[in-house]
Amino acid sequence: MPDDSILNLNYDSPQEIKELLDIMGLGPRKRWGQNFLINSGARKRIVDLLEMKEGDTVWEVGPGLGSITKIILDRGAKLKVFEIDPGYIDYLTKAFESYPKFSIVPGDVIKTWKGHRRKPPKRFVGNLPYNISSAIVSSFIENDFIPEKMVFTVQREMGQRMTAKPNNKNYSSFSVLCQFACDVKEVGVLKPGSFYPVPGVSSAIISMVPHQRYRELEDKETFFKVTRQLFSSRRKTLKNNINLSPYLKEFNKDDVFKAFEIVGIDVTRRAETVSVDEYVELAKEISKLKDK
Incomplete structure (x- = not known):
């Protein structure tokens, strides 16, 4: 575990992030699609888009080193984060131990979230890895567990699938699933330089708000x-x-x-x-x- 001085991390600095990861003996895990959002304006915009109030329950998936986590907690939300990597779990536990409204759920969110499903959180946020983003969203919708607002980043190709309309090459069963449950909008585009390590593609900020248009569908x-x-x-x-x-x-x-x-x-x-x-x-x- 790093010393306390390292816990005051500059989330906009790839150099500081790299140094921290070296100290922890970690690195961005390709298999978990880990890229850190180093664009402070984008982080603030994502949290602003949540439109949360003090005391709201928020879930975050893939918090990494906690760059969005900290903004949410500083605004007074009750935050539960889901993290699969033991190294990051250790870091987050230490970094946010002074926040009484912070809790962490270790493991694969697809396997763990149902154990915390007494009722949906008010808000859901995450910098979602490409390889599991559709699985997470599908799991929530198919289990009728939809927060009042969801905001997350995905690779732009995935965002285009989520928002595509009929007769568009990106329109798929996943498009239908997302739009069946929510109004889905691309509300921002993030260039590769907004992340460390720099990915090979742009990302999209996606907003999803449940619309209830098909609530009469029983089956x-x-x-x-x-x-x-x-x-x-x-x-x-x-x-x-x-x-x-x-x-x-x-x-x-x-x-x-x-x-x-x-x-x-x-x-x-x-x-x-x-x-x-x-x-x-x-x-x-x-x-x-x-x-x-």
Whole structure:
């Protein structure tokens, strides 16, 4: 553990970060996608976008060395952070031991968050690694566990998937999932130089706010399954993906095609042309087949 002088880290200084990591015997872990946000303006903007109040509960994923953590705590929030790396856990525990509203959950957030799910936090924030960003967001949405506002950074390619509309090359089942639950906006772009080590791509700041437009959909499981499987092969038509879908094969094929007809979705279309509204209506019709 570094001495107390090192705990007063200049989060904008790659040199100080490197020296600290050397002292700790650590380094940015490529397998966990660790890049430190060294842009102070961006950090402040991310926290400002949370629009939190003093005393609000906030969850942060991937706090690293605590550059965003400190801003949140200094604004009086009750903060729980999820960190997988034992070295960073040790550092954060020491660095923020004087903050009574700080707690840390060790381990993989995908495996640990459900143990802390009595109710969603008011806010969720994180500098999310590319390799798990979609898994984290999907896990929250599919378990109907959505904070009042989420703000995080992801690689811009991922941000474009989250915000894409139908007939866009980036539109995917993940786009549908995100927009089913939330209004999703790209609210900022961060150049590679905003991070240390410098990544090879730009990042996006993404804001997600739940909209409740589809709260009448009771059978969300069917919606999630059907959407994913209809996107299983983007070059194929919906008809081909219907025939390949393990879930839809459980029903009478004529009934399935009839459900598409009722909703007004031509099965010669491709999945990326179908809107979120259409997928929701389709899920309602498919769900009725369970009772046949």
